[in-house]
Amino acid sequence: MDYIAVDIGASSGRLIHANFQCLGGFELEEIHRFKNGFQDKEGTDYWNFNNLVNEILDGLVKVKKKGIKECYVGIDTWGVDYGLVNEKNYLLGDPISYRDNRTESVLQDFSLKMSLENLYKKTGIQLQPFNTAFQLFVEDKEKLGKADKLLLIPDLLGYIFTGKAVTEKTNASTMQLLNLKSHKWDKDVLEVVGVEKDIFPPLTEPGQILGEIQYDKFPKYDLPKVTFITVASHDTASAVVGTPGEGEEWAYISSGTWSLMGVEIPEGISTKEAFDSNFTNEAGVQGTIRFLKNIMGMWLIQEVARMQDYKYSYAELASMASKEKKFQQFINVNDVRFLNPRNMIEELQEYCYETNQKAPKTPGELARCIYDNLALCYEVELENLEKITGRNISKLHIVGGGSNNKLLNQLTADVCNIEVEAGPVEATAIGNLMVQIIATKGYGTLEQAREDIRNSVDLEIHQPQFSLEIEEAIKGYKNFINKKQLV
Known part of the structure; x- marks a missing residue:
């Protein structure tokens, strides 16, 4: 069929x-x-x-x-x-x-x-x-x-x-x-x-x-x-179905316009700690709950590319970013001002001016700023995720279109100090298809479907390379976020 x-x-x-x-x-x-x-x-x-x-x-x-x-x-x-x-x-x-x-x-x-x-x-x-x-x-x-x-x-x-x-x-x-x-x-x-x-x-x-x-x-x-x-x-629900996780000690980032970071749990969590960290409980497949955090994601880089009339591809922007110095500014990627600004480049620069930081100007600097701060945000939210759920997360799956970004994948592994498994890029479509097949008796459970995914797609492993520079950046980022009292 x-x-x-x-x-x-x-x-x-x-x-x-x-x-x-x-x-x-x-x-x-x-x-x-x-x-x-x-x-x-x-x-x-x-x-x-x-x-x-x-x-x-x-x-x-x-x-x-x-x-x-x-x-x-x-x-x-x-x-x-x-x-x-x-x-x-x-x-x-x-x-x-x-x-x-x-x-x-x-x-x-x-x-x-x-x-x-x-x-x-x-x-x-x-x-x-x-x-x-x-x-x-x-x-x-x-x-x-x-x-x-x-x-x-x-x-x-x-x-x-x-x-x-x-x-x-x-x-x-x-x-x-x-x-x-x-x-x-x-x-x-x-x-x-x-x-x-x-x-x-x-x-x-x-x-x-x-x-x-x-x-x-x-x-x-x-x-x-x-x-x-x-x-x-x-x-996102389809993308999570298409994530080849195994056991319970894994989390996911469905990386696209939004970055959705979370875990699958059997029951929702609505504690004050979850409220303060602004995590969400969305329904999953076969009675699961997707406990996750919405992070602004690739929207930031998509808008930067659009503001430059797509002169540079996303791969070219990542390549230019890799040549720039790391952690030159801190931004809260989830600030509402980045939801739909008239000009994302100007909005990022104005944010830096307002917070007395060096503003990124070149395409490479802008991309570096975005990727650095996405990875730093991922680290903070992964820590929150472990605290709230009580889970010890040992692997982070990055799926969706953003899993193609090797620079951000490795940066995420380094900053979060966790093994990152990237892929499949087509997790959402695969999850969509898997539910169709489950509905027509091709599979019985999510576990069976995910086992087939693991055996069928190419996945790329990124091992963490933690450093003193990263440790200092995380401390600086957390101090900045707390000082700004940003969610």
Whole structure:
């Protein structure tokens, strides 16, 4: 049987094909790739949803042209963003991007209705101004009143294709609306946000058959016979499934636009220590919890590259960074000012000026600054992770597109003083495919799937090379962060 992973990130999407018989070798084939991004329309940042639908259809046409007449398809995307659908099944405008500034002051406003500590205790979700709960808190109430359904992006795509509406749990858990203990909608949070639970389609576990595509809705497309499966639709959840961890003493960084650092645990943790460190509890596959920290990630370097009109590739930027002196400035990569600045280069430089530090100016200096501070941030959060979970982590898996960055991988191993195993790059697509195969009885457990991954993909080991220079940099970074009282 043939399987297609539709994997859509903030900057691009693709359709990746695998045949179950050849999955033992993981001979994945990219069939279609397309650009994605939000656009400013009259001061608001929107996703082009119709473009996502059309690109997936174009990809499925290519699937059939390759001689694949029948396949399963799973969709994963980023979390928190949603579309509103009315009673006549019309989308009430393009979904707004989580990077839009409408939630800029929402934490303070929300806290007047419910304490942020109580919100965390109830949901276990880290405080990010773009969480769905906060987006809904500031949503246009007239528009919200016209809505019959609220669907997260991958569920909205599934609904368009099949006519079946569900709310997949791994993505739903990012919304900050589910109770951490009951795994159901929290009525107190919904009341503060101003929505009824009836607006959400039924919650469903990853690995459920959603339905066949509605061929009559897309008569212009020559499509194969497609059955959609609701996978772990939050891309990080799929990436964690595709992480070849073994035992319990490992952590992961899903490295892409965001760096998601965490561990898999059986039950959520919503202690004061977890709240103070701003860790999150998101649902995983087969009853697991992804206890993790959102770190700004490759977004920083992506924006630096964009500000230079992509004159340099990411590989070239890393090469230039490797020639620069280490640890020349400290920045808090998670500062909200870096979420969606007008110009990332100027924002980084202004941050350094404000904190009386030498500002990076050349492409190599900018890249060095970003990579150094990402690695330092990883060290702090890995330490927090061990303290909060009580685990002794001996291996760090870096998966996703960022696992290609050998400079940052080795720097992370050195600064965190831990063995780093990099790969697979296609962890999200592999995780998407694995859930499809589990759903169709190819595998029984995550452990079996991960064993096959370990035996099937090339992984690169980075051994730590700790030094006095690194030790001093860590001390300096921690003092800087504590002095600035930054999260």
